[in-house]
Amino acid sequence: MNTDIPGREQLLAGRSIIDLLVHRTPLHxxxxxxxxxxxxxxxxxxxxxxxxxFKFRGATHAVMTLSAKEAARGVATHSSGNHAQALALAARxxxxxxxxxxxxxxxxxxxxxxxxxGGRIRFCRPTLSDRxxxxxxxxxxxAALEIHPYNDYRIxxxxxxxxxxxxxxxxxxxxxxxxxGGGGLLSGTILSKNCxxxxxxxxxxxxxxxxxxxxxxxxxxxxxxxxxxxxxDGLRTSLGSLTFPIILEGAAGILTTSExxxxxAMRLIWERMKLVVEPSAAVTLAAxxxxxxxxxxxxxxxxxxxxxxxxxxxxxxxxxxxxxx
Amino acid sequence: MNTDIPGREQLLAGRSIIDLLVHRTPLHxxxxxxxxxxxxxxxxxxxxxxxxxFKFRGATHAVMTLSAKEAARGVATHSSGNHAQALALAARxxxxxxxxxxxxxxxxxxxxxxxxxGGRIRFCRPTLSDRxxxxxxxxxxxAALEIHPYNDYRIxxxxxxxxxxxxxxxxxxxxxxxxxGGGGLLSGTILSKNCxxxxxxxxxxxxxxxxxxxxxxxxxxxxxxxxxxxxxDGLRTSLGSLTFPIILEGAAGILTTSExxxxxAMRLIWERMKLVVEPSAAVTLAAxxxxxxxxxxxxxxxxxxxxxxxxxxxxxxxxxxxxxx
Numbered sequence: 001m002n003t004d005i006p007g008r009e010q011l012l013a014g015r016s017i018i019d020l021l022v023h024r025t026p027l028h029x030x031x032x033x034x035x036x037x038x039x040x041x042x043x044x045x046x047x048x049x050x051x052x053x054f055k056f057r058g059a060t061h062a063v064m065t066l067s068a069k070e071a072a073r074g075v076a077t078h079s080s081g082n083h084a085q086a087l088a089l090a091a092r093x094x095x096x097x098x099x100x101x102x103x104x105x106x107x108x109x110x111x112x113x114x115x116x117x118g119g120r121i122r123f124c125r126p127t128l129s130d131r132x133x134x135x136x137x138x139x140x141x142x143a144a145l146e147i148h149p150y151n152d153y154r155i156x157x158x159x160x161x162x163x164x165x166x167x168x169x170x171x172x173x174x175x176x177x178x179x180x181g182g183g184g185l186l187s188g189t190i191l192s193k194n195c196x197x198x199x200x201x202x203x204x205x206x207x208x209x210x211x212x213x214x215x216x217x218x219x220x221x222x223x224x225x226x227x228x229x230x231x232x233d234g235l236r237t238s239l240g241s242l243t244f245p246i247i248l249e250g251a252a253g254i255l256t257t258s259e260x261x262x263x264x265a266m267r268l269i270w271e272r273m274k275l276v277v278e279p280s281a282a283v284t285l286a287a288x289x290x291x292x293x294x295x296x297x298x299x300x301x302x303x304x305x306x307x308x309x310x311x312x313x314x315x316x317x318x319x320x321x322x323x324x325x
Numbered sequence: 326m327n328t329d330i331p332g333r334e335q336l337l338a339g340r341s342i343i344d345l346l347v348h349r350t351p352l353h354x355x356x357x358x359x360x361x362x363x364x365x366x367x368x369x370x371x372x373x374x375x376x377x378x379f380k381f382r383g384a385t386h387a388v389m390t391l392s393a394k395e396a397a398r399g400v401a402t403h404s405s406g407n408h409a410q411a412l413a414l415a416a417r418x419x420x421x422x423x424x425x426x427x428x429x430x431x432x433x434x435x436x437x438x439x440x441x442x443g444g445r446i447r448f449c450r451p452t453l454s455d456r457x458x459x460x461x462x463x464x465x466x467x468a469a470l471e472i473h474p475y476n477d478y479r480i481x482x483x484x485x486x487x488x489x490x491x492x493x494x495x496x497x498x499x500x501x502x503x504x505x506g507g508g509g510l511l512s513g514t515i516l517s518k519n520c521x522x523x524x525x526x527x528x529x530x531x532x533x534x535x536x537x538x539x540x541x542x543x544x545x546x547x548x549x550x551x552x553x554x555x556x557x558d559g560l561r562t563s564l565g566s567l568t569f570p571i572i573l574e575g576a577a578g579i580l581t582t583s584e585x586x587x588x589x590a591m592r593l594i595w596e597r598m599k600l601v602v603e604p605s606a607a608v609t610l611a612a613x614x615x616x617x618x619x620x621x622x623x624x625x626x627x628x629x630x631x632x633x634x635x636x637x638x639x640x641x642x643x644x645x646x647x648x649x650x
Contacts, residue, residue, distance in 0.1 A: 026351065028373075047599040048353075048599055052599065267636060270601050270636055271601075271636060274372040274373055274377065274600065274601040274602070274632035275599065275600070275601065276595050276596075276599040276600065276601055277599070307599035311592060311595055311596060311639070311641065312641065314636070314639075316636065316637065
C-alpha cells in the first residue's frame with residue numbers, strides 16, 4: 001500500500017478547504033430515468049460547479065494546500081479545457097500567478113475564460129510534445145510549480161469531495177459511477193468510498209472509442225491510447241501512474257459505452273432533467289443504460305462531471321458522432 | 326375591487342396543498358449574468374417542476390380545490406402544450422378523469438406525455454374554433470368541468486405560489502419579472518406581491534411579436550392578437566378577462582423583447598447557468614437585458630417558467646427566429 005495515497009484524515013482536511021471555496025452542488029433525481037433504468041439514481045450536478053465542471057475541486061485543493069513558499073512561485077499547467085480555467089480561478093483566489101500553456105487552436109471561449117480569471121496564457125502548437133516542451137520552458141523561466149490535471153494526489157484528494165458530498169446527500173449507495181479519462185475523478189471517488197462507504201461498488205464509465213482504462217484494468221498494466229476520437233472530449237486522456245493503481249485496486253469494474261449511447265444519454269439528461277451536461281458527463285448514464293444488469297434495483301450515485309457542452313455542435317443535430325473504426 | 330380575486334387567505338390555503346404535491350423548485354444565481362446585467366438576479370427554476378413547467382402549480386391547485394361532487398365529474402381542457410400534461414397529472418393525483426382536447430398536429434412527445442399521465446385525448450383540427458367546439462362536445466357528453474389554462478382564479482392562485490416561494494428564498498426584492506402569454510403566471514405573481522411584498526415592482530416580459538399584453542396595458546382595454554409568430558411558443562395566447570384587470574392594476578409595466586434577444590438570452594442561460602429552458606422562459610432575461618435602466622442595481626427575481634424546449638430546433642442552430650414583419 002502506497003502511504004502517499006490520501007486517506008481519511010487528508011480527505012477530511014481537504015473538505016475544510018473545499019467547503020469554504022467550492023460550490024456545494026445539488027443532487028437531482030428523475031423518476032422518469034429511474035423507471036427507464038430500473039434503478040434509483042442520484043445525480044451529482046457538477047455542471048453547476050464554478051467553471052462548469054468538477055475540476056475546480058481538485059485545482060482549489062491543490063492550490064490552497066501549497067506552502068507559502070511554494071505558492072509564491074506560482075503554478076503552471078498545460079490544458080485546453082476545464083483544468084486550465086479551474087487552475088486559473090483557484091490561483092486567483094490565492095492571489096498567485098497561474099501560467100497556462102494552451103494549444104493555439106483552443107476554443108476561443110476557453111481562452112477568454114482563462115484570461116477572465118487572470119491566467120497568463122502561453123500558446124503552443126497543438127501536439128502533446130509541443131505542449132509538454134512549452135510547459136517545461138515556462139517552468140524553467142518562472143520556477144512555477146506544475147499542477148498536473150489528474151496525476152497529482154492533491155488533485156485526486158480534491159476530486160474525492162464530489163462523491164463524499166453525493167453520499168452525504170443521497171444516503172447509503174450500492175453503486176457509484178464516475179466517468180474516467182485521466183482518472184482523477186474516478187480515483188478520488190474510490191478514495192471517498194474507501195474512507196466513508198467501503199461496501200459501495202465504484203464503476204468507471206468510459207467511451208469504447210477511448211477505452212484505455214478498460215484495457216488497463218483487464219490486463220492489469222497501464223496501456224495508454226493515443227488520439228482517441230470520442231465525442232466525450234474530456235475523456236480522451238489516458239490514466240496516469242498515480243491514478244491507475246488506485247483504480248486497479250478499488251474499482252468494481254470499467255464499463256464502456258458506444259458513441260451512440262453517449263449521445264442518447266446526453267439527450268435524455270437534457271430532455272428529462274433539464275440539465276445542460278457535456279458528453280463526458282453523459283457517459284455515466286450511458287454506462288448504466290448499456291449495462292442494466294449491474295444496476296438493476298440498485299441505489300446508484302452518478303457524477304455528472306460537467307456542463308461545458310458546445311451548444312453549436314450537439315450530437316443529435318449533426319454528424320458529430322464518429323463512425324466506429 | 327373584484328372580491329372574487331384570491332387574497333392572502335386563499336393564497337396561504339393554496340400553499341398548504343401545493344407544498345404537499347408540487348415540487349419546490351430551487352433558486353439559482355449566476356455571478357456572470359449579474360455582471361452582464363448590472364443587477365442581482367434570482368432565478369426560480371420552474372424548468373425543474375413536474376411536467377417541466379410552472380403549469381402544474383395551477384392545475385394541481387384547481388383540481389385539489391374542487392368539491393367532491395365537482396371532482397366526480399372529471400375535468401376537461403383544450404391545450405397542445407404544458408397545461409394539458411399538467412391537468413392530466415393533477416387529475417391522476419386525485420384519481421379523477423381528465424379529458425384533453427388536442428390538435429391532431431400536436432407534437433408526438435406531448436401526446437405521449439398526456440397519455441402516460443392517463444389523460445383521455447380527443448383530437449381535433451388545429452384551429453381555435455375547432456378546439457373550442459370539440460371541447461364543448463366533450464363537456465356536453467361527459468359533464469366534465471372545464472379548467473381553463475389561465476382564465477380561472479383557481480389556476481391564477483396556484484401559479485402565485487412560484488413567486489411566493491421565490492421571495493421566501495431570495496429575501497426582499499426590488500423587482501420581479503414573469504413572462505406573459507395568457508397572463509396566469511403574471512397575474513399570480515402580482516397577487517403574491519400584493520399579499521407578501523407590496524413594495525416590489527412586478528414586470529411582465531413579452532415578445533414584441535406577440536405584444537397583446539403591452540398594447541392592452543398601454544390602452545387600458547383588452548386587445549387580443551391572433552396567430553402571433555414568436556419562437557416563445559408558450560406566449561402566443563392573449564390575456565383573458567380575469568387576468569387582464571389584475572395585470573392592469575398591479576403590474577409596474579410590460580417590457581417587450583425582440584426575437585433575437587430571446588434567442589440570445591436563452592443561449593446565455595444554457596451556457597452560463599447550464600439550465601435547459603424554453604424560449605418562453607428566456608423572455609424574462611431578454612427583457613432585463615433590453616431594459617437595463619429599469620433593473621440597474623436592483624435585486625430582481627426572474628421566473629424561468631419552463632424547460633420544454635425542442636432540442637432538435639434551437640434558435641441558434643437554424644432559421645427559427647422569424648423575421649420582423
